[in-house]
Amino acid sequence: MEQRIASLPLIDVQQVTYRYPVQNAAKDQELLVAVPALQNVNLQIQKGEYVALLGHNGCGKSTLARHCNALLLPDQGKVLIAGMDTRDVAKQNMIRERVGMIFQNPDNQLIATLVEDDIAWGLTIRGYPLQQIRERVAEALDAVNIRHLRQLPPDKLSGGQRQRLAIAGILALRPQCIIADEASSMLDPFSRQELAKLFAQIHHMFGLTIIQVTHLLEEAIYAQRIVVMERGQIIQEGTPAQIFSNVERLRELKLIIPEPLTLVEHLRSAGFTIADHALTIEEIAQEIANA
Incomplete structure (x- = not known):
């Protein structure tokens, strides 16, 4: 039994189809759009793996990512996180403890008036003792290289620094997986590159599962495996070398080379x-x- 559990993928997406609901003003009820955002998607991600979900805007990659910590629930099929079904309401908090998300706008995840207090907030509301909070905050600050900013208000940080702060807040909670959902989209090219390198460093340092949602090939280069999406389906998987070997195919997918x-x-x-x-x-x- 123990061997079977240990071999389970951390994330197991099984034949998932999902349609975004739309409001019918005339009948004042929700209907489902005709074209599904995800169509019969299967994907397994192992603990400690670094995966990039790659595709142009609207291909379904963010929708898939949000199924991986129960922010969205499938219309058909199921998603298992460490064996837990995301549809099980009693398990959803446990799932979100294991799988943390970083979004496009870090300001939506920042709460406190000081950098170190913002990192400590999630630990505090979970009732961690003060000494453990201090240790985890210090470790998270060092991991994202912003210890020197710990006494500053978050609104005094650059965009890249605020995104590092958002990452530190998730790291302090010690999830098994971090999903970065187009986390660099509001940054300049240099900051985007620095953030991509940071996720690679975090993967190496902590052995975390990293899922990077991106439309930028230069970010996906650091992943161990790239999953390419188009029209709500997975159309290709492979190492960066395998995926990038066919440049013409990438152009067909409307990706910037x-x-x-x-x-x-x-x-x-x-x-x-x-x-x-x-x-x-x-x-x-x-x-x-x-x-």
Whole structure:
């Protein structure tokens, strides 16, 4: 029995279909839209895995992510989190303790008037002792590299710093999984890159399951596995090297091709042999040096 439980995926999405309800003004009731946001989706994510949900806006990736901590419930099929059904109301708080979410706008997750108090808030309302709160707050501050900002009001932080604060607040609660739902969409390109690297560091440091919802290929590069979505369905899965090897297919999916991948295209056309795993400028430069 123990071996069977240990082998369960942390997140198990089974034949899930979901339609967003719309309001019928004439009859004052909710109806379901004709086209489902998710269509018969199956996905298993193991504990400690780093997965990117990739696709253009409207493909269903955020809808799928919100099924993974019971913010949305399937119309058909089921979602199991560590074996717990998200439809079980008695288990939903436990599910959300295991799976924390970071959203696009960090201001929606910030509550307190000081950085360190904001991180402590979730622990305080759960009744943790003061010493344990202090230890977890310090650990979370260090993990996202904002200890030097601990006495500042959140509204004095930059967008990237506020997003780090939101992440620290979730980290302090020690979930098994963090879902980042387009968490970098309000940031400048440099801050987006820094945030993507931060999730990779957190995955390495704590062994957390990371699910990164993004339409940006340069963010998905850090994942162990990329799940590509289109029209509410999963159409492709693989490592970053496997997914990025077909640039034309990515263009068909209306995804913006980052400069390193465009550079690889030109180099290969010019006769250079560039390995599929070379996805960053540094890796591409090394390939050229070794040619």
